[in-house]
Amino acid sequence: MTTTLYHGEPNGPSLSVLAALFAKGVPADLRHIDLARGERHGLPFAKDSLVAMSIEGEGPVLVVDGEAMTDSVFIACYLDDVGSGPGLRPADPYERWETMRWCRQMIERTAPAAAYLGCRANPPKPDAALLGRIASVDLRARWDEIAAGRFSEDKLADSRAKIAQAVEKTEDQLAGRDWLMGEFSIADLESYAWLAGMVRLVPAAFATKPRTKSWLERTKAQPAIARALALARTPDPAASWSVGPEINRWG
């Protein structure tokens, strides 16, 4: 079996997948690409529909025996299945439900908000020719807005509120425990990957959240996360953003 991971700077979805890969000891060829330049769209399998239409936006791609896989939470579930060592999801079905539900809320509500705020603060610099290759009309529209610096005040305010809600939930969830689901899991990886860069952008959300702050430190020190962060090519990977999932169209 040949496994290749195309990933960006260790932040957001690239960070959670890299950390899952290391935590589970899955051998893979690692290829660094610049997601903020749009380099994913220059890859040979970029037009495969499960890559082109991934609603995660500019995330990593894991290629296993020719099949290109996207969406960080589900790639992490795959790595959890095929890798070795302690599970990254609880064994009990109810706790697994909690984990999947937590991750779902993270990718549906928090990720779009974090990517929007992150791209505002650290605008990605797309290559025009690569943008021209984007197959998804709605992803292209998000790129165009961000590349032109058009950010809506409503969406910015909504995004800050969503980050504050996510941190609130995280703080509640960590009452009496070190990790979100009891044991270190995909929920920690995914939540850390989206929230770590938000501390500086939405500081008020973290101001009175001591459990969340120490959880961020604890997570950052986990060997798999530390190893992923060591792959950074920029001095501050938590400031590296590219276009994320869309903000809910229903309002």
Next chain:
Amino acid sequence: MPSVTLYHWEPNANSGKPMLALMEKGVAFESRYLDLLSFDQHKPEYLAINPQGTIPAMLHGRRVLTESTAIMEYVDEAFEGPRLMPEDPRDRWRVRWWMKFMDQWLGPSFSMIGWSVFVGPAVRARDPQELEGAIERIPLPERRTAWRKAISGNFGADEMQESRRRVALGIRMLEEELGKRPWLASNAYSLADINGFNLAYALPVTQPTLSNDELTPNILRWLRAIYARPASKACWAMSRTSMGKRVAILEQPHIGAGQPA
């Protein structure tokens, strides 16, 4: 064994997902039908079970589970019966990819159209003050916005256009994917098919010019194969409105190219 109670609306979209998963597994459950059009899901009795006021919700013993797709994975893992997730890890990835794509990208476009032609007109006839009161009781702000838009018929022309674009593209993607294998995400029937059927069972009714035996033979083969399963028949027999009863179109042996609605 702790008992199972499911709070649901029609076998359709999110409600139908855990209904059909439970029935495929052969798990007996107590059904609590909530009338979405009477806002049963925002009444105090239900908010005591699920404070977010979203349907469906499942009680297993004293545990409350929400989020239909996550409930389905729980149902598959917590009960005996046929496995509804494939064994192969890559197949499982594909199942989850498609479920997310349908839940977050394609489904909302279907429902925007569905709400504008079905839910909106159905509730618009009610007393405006009663309606406003009902909307005020909705816990999630984005659901309040959605209901206001549906009731007032206020989806913008560009929003509807975008939803129609996504539905057309989604249909093409489903047709292409179902040309690769018997079921949507793997060679075995899975949660992706249960999810997809709940989204697409009425396609030949709602999108007759985009989905029919001539244009999308793989989708029609797939829908009929799912509808032929005893669990599907039993599930859709629980429909109380014209919504779920649209499934009857799949009993037609051939559905030709339709006329624009």
